[in-house]
Amino acid sequence: MIQIPPSAIAQWGGAAVFANVLLTRLGVPLPSAPLLLFAGTAVANGRLSFVSVLVAAVAGALIGDGVWFAAGRIHGRKLIAALSRRSYAIDNGMRTTGALFERHGAPIVAVSKFIPGLGLVTPPLMGTTQIAVPAFVLWDTGGIVAWAAFWLLGGALFQRQLQWTLMELHLHGATVIDLLVVLALIFFAYRLLRRKPPHQPSDKSG
Template sequence: MIQIPPSAIAQWGAAAVFGNVLLTRLGVPLPSAPLLILAGSMIASGRLSFAHVLLAALCGALLGDGVWFSAGRVYGRRLVAALSRRSYALDSGMNRASQLFERHGAPIVAVSKFVPGLGLVTPPLMGTTGIAVLSFFLWDTAGIVAWAAFWLLGGALFQRQLHYALVELQMHGATVIDLLVLVGLLYGAYRLLRRREPPDRSRDDAR
């Protein structure tokens, strides 16, 4: 059972959010939403600052997205092709993001944060297009703030229910950190399975 004292949560909570979001944006198979929900519940209980946590999530996501956007600028379509070859899920996400960008333009950068499978592939793909750097980062910032605030406010809204759930975990000899580790492992396994998912031949034939 992994124990973390409340003082450590107050001191390192925003840093944990920054690291988690950064790694997720860089492509490490870690979920960000569970930690943001937990941080939101701690904000509601007065142990964390909403502004600090939101800023940490924004900085982590912008840094990760900036790395991929820059890589797309430097390596162009070669990067997109290389990522697409890694898995069918990434290839499908790239195609979907490209179609949405052609149809709706730059706002897709913000919307992609809420669409599973698009958050990771959109920054490198946008780097290969003619989108202005300032425009990309403005829309990216808007999307990140809305995305992070959504999960943080959700955690704050259900703070009481989360508290009861944590009490139940402790009664069974576990902690929230154990739960986060389990969720991370399950999410990582899901991502690996998605990468190995074969293409849907019937859908390809229909097109």
Template sequence: MIQIPPSAIENWGSAAVFANVLATRLGVPLPAIPVLVFAGSAIAGGNLVFSHVLCAAVVAALLGDGVWFSAGRIYGRRLTDFLGRISLSLDASVRTTRALFERFGVAIVAVSKFVPGLALITPPLMGTTQIAPVVFVAWDALGTVAWAAFWLLGGALFERQLGLLLSVLRPHGGSILDVLFTAAVVYLAYRYLLRWRFRKWLSRRIVSPERLYRMMRSSSPPLILDARPVSVRRDESYRIPGALLLDVESLDTMDANLSASNIVVYSMYPNDATVRKIRKQLLGKHVVNVRVLSGGLDEWVRRGYAVEPLPPELNLFAASMARF
């Protein structure tokens, strides 16, 4: 099948799957799916045993997810905040996972591995909830078995096509290792390109906490929008003084007569992708003076600036804008 002796595949194939899946589940930016697909092809070729590879993948995933779940249980929001700060995609994933958990409960653990962006953040986020560890492990095991089996069987199904690919590479000195390496490089390059583009976009549209503080004390203070999820507001029931609570799902109902307003939007994380979505929708209403608070509410609090308690009733944007 490849330029690796069948004996080596038999001896190290399951170990390679275990190592790759464990590294991926611990957060190393490596793609696990190509390895599972080629392992499935090796299973179809009789070089690996399906049950052995499946067991290796499941145990590795459960170990990695267990580490993150335990970390979430110990460190709570501090951990998810940290993940949101160092990643472009996880900040949006936190919001999505919170919303899905509130709607569907712990069952989202079983499907999170099939959804890009949710697989890594789900275990630590579940750790911050009151879910019992045994319940988390049960749903995680169910989802992991389905996920690993899907890609292994997919690799077995397309064994012939993968063999043709490798037969094309072989005359040029290529092997399965070259394919996996190329996949990893492309994956990493794509992730970092997205991060670079977003940070470049954000750098031209941010306002520092110090500058916002000065703007608030000027003769024409800006309109400040709190774009945090409702679930976060329940846990952290404070806001920047005078900020209006924005319902992200009801942006289409906004007052269109805001084109003259100077607006600053904030959420939880310094690179929260939600604020980009909000700004884009505001631009669609010809609201051009929109900037983003650098570091979000967490950075505002860290710098020692004042906050005020949320009102007893969480009036959303439509109600708040009635006076404008």
């Protein structure tokens, strides 16, 4: 199995977080929370800087969200319709986000980071609205900072439990990379299942 020396964690931790968060925000079916949790344990151990990892996560998320926001502003409702046709989950997320935006306004951009299924669909949908770019960036940045800090601090807080998990993995010949790969596969399967609409019972009356 792949072994990760402490020097590699210190050198590539921030870059790994940036790449992971960026790919997730661009729509690649990769979970971000597990890596942020383990980065939090590295911060607690003094192997990584909290500020550098937080900046890496925020930068990756802002770039990804910015790409989708710009795409929504350029292509408008055509993009939303195309995304909605891809899966039931995206279509449902678009409807939910639209309704929440009409009710609560721009703050939903920040809140959506904590609502499963809305973090990815909110930027392109906001691009089709009249929300000003500075307002979107402000609320998006605030939500990303809170979201990334939540997982990093959670990793630091539950450092002992996560370290125990790593020790168990090591005893079974695995590493954190193996765990992250398994979690990514599970997340990918979950995303595939969400693409399908719920089964509608046929109406045999009459």
